[in-house]
Amino acid sequence: MATQIPDLTLSTNPLSLLHKCKSLNQVTQIQAHFIKTQTHTPTFWVNKIINHCTLDPTPCSLNHAHLLYNQMPQPDTILFNFMARGYSRSHTPVQAVLLFVRAVSLGLVPDNYTFPSLLKACANGKALEEGKQVHCVAIKYGLSECEYIYPALINMYTACDNMGLARFVFDRIKERCVVTYNAIITGYVRNNLPNDALLMFREMQVGCVRPSDVTMLSVLSACALLGALDTGKWVHEYVEASGFDQYVKVNTALIDMYTKCGSLDDAVSVFEKMAVRDTQAWSAMIMAYAIYGLGRKAISLFEMMRKERITPDEVTILGLLYACNHSGLADECLTYFQNMKRKFGISPGIKHYGCVLDALGRAGRLEDACKFIEKVPKPTPILWRTLLSACSSHGNLELGRKALAQIFEMDQSHGGDYVIFSNMCSRAGKREEAIYTRKLMKDRGVMKVPGCSVIEIKNQVHEFFSGDCTQVGYLDLHRSVDKLFDELKLSGYKPDVSLVVHLDMKDDKKEVTLRYHSEKLAVTFGLLNSRPGETIRVKKNLRICGDCHSAFKLISLVCDRQIFVRDMNRFHHFASGKCSCGDYW
Secondary structure, eight states, rough: OOOOOOOOGOOOOOOGGGGGGOSSSHHHHHHHHHHOOOSHHHHHHHHHHHHHHHOOOHHHHHHHHHHHHHOOOOOOOHHHHHHHHHHHTTTTHHHHHHHHHHHHHTTTTOTTTTTHHHHHHHHHHHHHHHHHHHHHHHTTTTTTTTTHHHHHHHHHHHHHTTTOOOOOOEEEEEEEOOOHHHHHHHHHHHOOOHHHHHHHHHHHHTTTTTOOHHHHHHHHHHHHHHTTHHHHHHHHHHHHHGGGOOOHHHHHOOOHHHHHHHHHHHHHHHHHSSSSHHHHHHHHHHEEEEEHOOOHHHHHHHHHHHHTOOOHHHHHHHHHHHHHHHHHHHHHHHHHHHHHHHHHHHOOOOOHHHHHHHHHHHHTHHHHHHHHHHSSSSOOOHHHHHHHHHHHHHHHHHHHHHHHHHHHHHHHHHHHHHHHHHHHHTTTHHHHHHHHHHHHHHHHHTOOOOOOEEEEEEEEEEEETTTTSSTTTTTHHHHHHHHHHHHHHTTTTOOOOOGGTTTTTTHHHHHHHTTHHHHHHHHHHHHHHTTTTTOOOEEEESSOOOOHHHHHHHHHTTTTTTTTOOSSSSSSEEEEEETTTTTTO
16 A cells, blocks of 8 residues: 555645655645645645655656646746756656757746756766757857856766867866866876876865865776886875874775785775775775785675675675685585575675676686576676676686577677687697688777786876887887796796687787887886885786796796786785785686
């Protein structure tokens, strides 16, 4: 039976009950009361109900609001603004623009509050062309330079991946405030341009514009994207000096930054100093242990979290599954996955399925992994890709062929799929199938993502691409790499030429190709440009290859250096000839 609100006849002002309504049924009871009693004009109560229905809209409440809006003979600007706000927060945001076109044709005159909602709708719908049109209309009405609209314009363009136009708008602002700076800095981070975000933060300081906690969240995200520890520590000092360390979210961002910049000790220190920890803070620390391969510590922290009666969410469980996965705890991973719904009421998402599948695959339980993926409601290419990678690691060509077929039914544009399977065929002696797979990749115009690694030296970030020798200084760097690896051979290094994908290349040429992987270039650059004994930290966009992994273990021993490499999956801490992952990655 539907829940009813209190007897409206006993209330002098039924609208005072509107904010207590938790369902559309309750809202319509109030609406029915006004229709029946006619105590107010329709315009009065329709405004109130539409406002309520669009604050936190559901498909049903937004549809009801739209029906009421359509029944108004001449809906005014305020009423339209309610509707635009509602659609901007919905799953069909671009409907706000369609409604605007109709409203303007009927004589609507927009105001300062109209365009921010319309631009937010275009941002959420990634509707760049519609956003440009809204921008033009705002100019036509003389409202494009309103303080409310500038941040909305920047946000719209950055959400639509057009930083050029976002910067164009920003540069036109004569008096920039913290809100506009936040919009452009967040945009740079969103578009994976962390260096530009940090430069904008420094400009903000030069201009004496005081940042907010939102600013610091974006700046810390930029440091995390770069893997720039020294810059991150400087930002941390600024956070403490400015009093932003009182914010739980800022501390959580600090944990994430230190984790991704290769300093787990600093992440732990921030976590332990927090006076208040919410679910997100606990989740960030659990994920930190996870990507460093410290599964038991992550589990221990999770149990401590439960004892303190902090409710886990889907991110917490994801971190826990990730920790089990990267620590070889396949059974524990399955157990926590099975408890998600039963104990914590959390429905698994595709990433949760992926963690369990990866854990089974890494453990060599390929048949179990295959049965698991077949139980997933709607398996994605990513899940089948995970199985393909596991098949490659354990040399199961038959199951790998099945996984590739499933992937190609959904997505044929990922270069890594072709490369992995072609390598599997080569190792299995299936040369013709390997050549066919490579030809298929070429015929479909699919390109492999090039390996890229970055390293921060003296507060400057340097970027390297595998095999690239076009940049200034690369020739000298290649010579240094050659010298280093010739010396490593004397200490037992043997290049794994089986990892090189070119089928007709001789072993000596394959060895040269291995030497110039981006992470090797970055680590060698770090050795040349840092003090003896100084830790080297590198970030790579792809999974670290087996040959680089073996080489870095030896370099850490021979050169007496600690080396941190953050790849697309996790951290590797090389020290004294060993890696923190225990060669399980």
